[in-house]
Amino acid sequence: MSNGYTSRVERKQQQQKKQKKDPKKGLWKKILLGLLAFVMLVVIVCGVVVANMIHDAPTLNASDLQTPLSTRIYDQNGKLVSTLFHQENRISVSINEVPKELQDAVISIEDKRFRKHHGVDVRRLAGAIFANIKNGWGAEGGSTLTQQVIKRSVLTPEKTLTRKVQEAWLALQLERKYSKDEILEMYLNNVYFGHGAYGIKTAAITYFGQENLSKLNTSQMALLAGMPNLPSADDPFKHPERAKARRDLVLSAMANNHVISQQEAEKAKAKSISEILRKKEKKQENDDPYNAYIDAVYDQLVKKEKVVTDKQFFQDGLKIYTYLDKKAQRKVYDLLHSKDIPYPDDNFETGLTLVDTKTGAVKAVGGGRHFKSIRYTNYATNVKNQPGSTIKPVLDYGPAIEYLNWPTAYTLNDEHYQYSDGTPINEWDNQYWGNISMRRALEWSRNIPALKAFQAVGTDKAQQFAAGLGIKIDPIYESASIGGFEGATPIQMAAAYAAFGNGGTYHEPNTVKKVIYPDGKKWKPKQKKHKAMHDYTAYMITDMLKTVVTSGTGTQANIAGIPVAGKTGSTNIPNDIKEQYGLGNGVKDSWFTGYTTQYALSVWTGYPSWKNKDGEVQYIRYDGSQNIAMQIFQQLMSDISDPNTPDFQKPDSVAASGSELYVQGTQPPPPPPEEKTQPDTSDQDQDKQEEKDKKEEEKQDASKEEKKDEKQSDDEKDKKAEEKDKKDQEQPKQDDKKQDQPKGEDKDQSKKKDPGQENEKKSDSKQPDNGDKQKKDDGPGNGDQNKDKGTPPKKDG
Numbered sequence: 001m002s003n004g005y006t007s008r009v010e011r012k013q014q015q016q017k018k019q020k021k022d023p024k025k026g027l028w029k030k031i032l033l034g035l036l037a038f039v040m041l042v043v044i045v046c047g048v049v050v051a052n053m054i055h056d057a058p059t060l061n062a063s064d065l066q067t068p069l070s071t072r073i074y075d076q077n078g079k080l081v082s083t084l085f086h087q088e089n090r091i092s093v094s095i096n097e098v099p100k101e102l103q104d105a106v107i108s109i110e111d112k113r114f115r116k117h118h119g120v121d122v123r124r125l126a127g128a129i130f131a132n133i134k135n136g137w138g139a140e141g142g143s144t145l146t147q148q149v150i151k152r153s154v155l156t157p158e159k160t161l162t163r164k165v166q167e168a169w170l171a172l173q174l175e176r177k178y179s180k181d182e183i184l185e186m187y188l189n190n191v192y193f194g195h196g197a198y199g200i201k202t203a204a205i206t207y208f209g210q211e212n213l214s215k216l217n218t219s220q221m222a223l224l225a226g227m228p229n230l231p232s233a234d235d236p237f238k239h240p241e242r243a244k245a246r247r248d249l250v251l252s253a254m255a256n257n258h259v260i261s262q263q264e265a266e267k268a269k270a271k272s273i274s275e276i277l278r279k280k281e282k283k284q285e286n287d288d289p290y291n292a293y294i295d296a297v298y299d300q301l302v303k304k305e306k307v308v309t310d311k312q313f314f315q316d317g318l319k320i321y322t323y324l325d326k327k328a329q330r331k332v333y334d335l336l337h338s339k340d341i342p343y344p345d346d347n348f349e350t351g352l353t354l355v356d357t358k359t360g361a362v363k364a365v366g367g368g369r370h371f372k373s374i375r376y377t378n379y380a381t382n383v384k385n386q387p388g389s390t391i392k393p394v395l396d397y398g399p400a401i402e403y404l405n406w407p408t409a410y411t412l413n414d415e416h417y418q419y420s421d422g423t424p425i426n427e428w429d430n431q432y433w434g435n436i437s438m439r440r441a442l443e444w445s446r447n448i449p450a451l452k453a454f455q456a457v458g459t460d461k462a463q464q465f466a467a468g469l470g471i472k473i474d475p476i477y478e479s480a481s482i483g484g485f486e487g488a489t490p491i492q493m494a495a496a497y498a499a500f501g502n503g504g505t506y507h508e509p510n511t512v513k514k515v516i517y518p519d520g521k522k523w524k525p526k527q528k529k530h531k532a533m534h535d536y537t538a539y540m541i542t543d544m545l546k547t548v549v550t551s552g553t554g555t556q557a558n559i560a561g562i563p564v565a566g567k568t569g570s571t572n573i574p575n576d577i578k579e580q581y582g583l584g585n586g587v588k589d590s591w592f593t594g595y596t597t598q599y600a601l602s603v604w605t606g607y608p609s610w611k612n613k614d615g616e617v618q619y620i621r622y623d624g625s626q627n628i629a630m631q632i633f634q635q636l637m638s639d640i641s642d643p644n645t646p647d648f649q650k651p652d653s654v655a656a657s658g659s660e661l662y663v664q665g666t667q668p669p670p671p672p673p674e675e676k677t678q679p680d681t682s683d684q685d686q687d688k689q690e691e692k693d694k695k696e697e698e699k700q701d702a703s704k705e706e707k708k709d710e711k712q713s714d715d716e717k718d719k720k721a722e723e724k725d726k727k728d729q730e731q732p733k734q735d736d737k738k739q740d741q742p743k744g745e746d747k748d749q750s751k752k753k754d755p756g757q758e759n760e761k762k763s764d765s766k767q768p769d770n771g772d773k774q775k776k777d778d779g780p781g782n783g784d785q786n787k788d789k790g791t792p793p794k795k796d797g
Helices: 002-055 100-110 122-135 145-153 161-177 180-190 200-208 218-229 240-256 262-269 291-304 310-315 326-336 388-404 438-443 447-457 459-468 478-482 490-501 535-551 575-581 625-640 686-711 714-740 743-753 757-765
Strands: 071-074 080-084 319-322 349-356 362-366 411-414 434-437 505-507 512-516 529-531 565-572 586-595 599-606 654-657 660-663
Touching (some): 071 310, 100 145, 100 240, 218 240, 291 310, 291 319, 291 362, 326 362, 349 490, 388 490, 388 565, 411 438, 447 459, 447 478, 459 478, 586 625
Antiparallel strands (some): 071 080, 319 512, 349 599, 565 586
């Protein structure tokens, strides 16, 4: 019993000893459980945080992975002339166009386990985490090529934990949706290589002048592969030593990864950077001779045709094939910046357009002397200015032949006259020439005969004819007959005149042959053309406009050996502007529009506003500046025209009577009478009017002589009086001769009839010695005679 009692005591003591040990064991157990709970809590919290980060990550869309691509512009021969981009210059390349060696060069230096991981390289990420703990966050990145595609295409480049988590998550998603080759292609097209080059193909062109990647050597491939790391610091043009060190590092990595042998690596390293680079081209920003033409292409595709949007034009990788003539465009650029053209000052502007006479294809565009870039002010295509007398063939004489069958010898009386509402219309020289032929009226740009032709045709018919030539005037007033309306652009005027030169067919001006989209689809513009007039109208206007160039106001535009037709034009400075600023003689705008059987060219010159930035008034003075439009026309057409350019062919619908023309089937025109007060197609009332008209013309001649005498010196007055006496003695003989004379010869008689007028007119085609003595060279398109008759003259360009 005592043994049993002892045994129980012992057992109790033993239990008490065990109980003394249990509190420690329980404490550790609690600690372990607590730690486990904490870890689980951290994991849960981190999971929630990561889940939130992933939840906030953008959705991976295919459109986000499409990088903006540069648009390429080609000339009429299919040669590349320019590459366009909005923010990034990028030309796309297929992975099949990238040599295996170049692919492996990029993989070797950027992500050597690219072909093995699933979007995230755990080993590389662990190394990056250790480096960031040691050196601070952001010290080293562990991004794979897949993650870099995500970073450049979908996410921002900021270095934050949230972005890294989202980047890793989206990289895993990207690997599940796309193959390794597709991802590598995305990277090669997306990454930046410096010097504005995005994508490896753009970089190859930029640094080596080579578009075919398979033609690059190993050294060049290694240089490209190493550049995305620090493209500015490793710029081979500016820092060739750093570029060489980076290239050699890539070559060593390629050898270590068994892409090339060690011997090949050493051979490639031996090449100097200058040896493998192209010669750096020095380009001045906004100094591209093709910019004005490309702006016209943009205007057609984006604004008019609406084939593409602004963003697509710059970023969709389009191939745009145009009608651009590189030689002509370069010549235009040179002329606008030439020191041989006597531009009066730096603010003087000009705009011009050259089109193919037969097709309307735009060959060259001069947007302005200070034209900078696409979407800049383009004086050739977007800025309208009043065309002055260049509108007369379009609104007055063209319709008169088309609808009334007027012959070129049709007689019009240049006399004191007024608009239908009683507002006076003046001649540019303040003189009146009496009865003259339509040819002579156009040759010397008389205003009153032009208005009478417009009135005879009627407003509706004139408006219809002009609209058929691409010039829509609505509302239209009588002052439009001499250029007094909202205005036109050089591209409109060139296209309109081209119809006269090709037999009467109007072609809407067109810059684009075709557009090829990145997927291979094509767009071609529809040829918009229509018969705007009979062939007899086109030829008879052309024949009269040839006279303008050979012996009228446009002689400075004449080209030896090449048949040219054309018309000068100018617009007067409104009287209120003259009075406000105390201006002398001059004009606001000066034009020349002309054509051959090969090209049609319209040139506008003037100032964009009445005042320059210093507040000084600016306008075209009679110091030779008024002839610059003709000089540009003459020099450009002389340079680009075929020396064997054929003459205009007379159609069977046109008959000739001496040097004058008329529509076949109508009565041949009678010789123009010496005097006639009203335009008429018959001579029934000539006898009744002759006596009255003679008296009126003698009165006008006397008035003209008196005005001229007041302006001349005493010696000149005496000389003029002698000439007048001689004229009075010979007048009866001249009258008889003129009645029997063919209409094409009335030019010389008219010059005799107005003493001193010949010299005045010759000065139109020759640069004067000084502006004070220079006479105006063309009819006004605005001024007093246009007051309340239409759109008022614009006060700025």
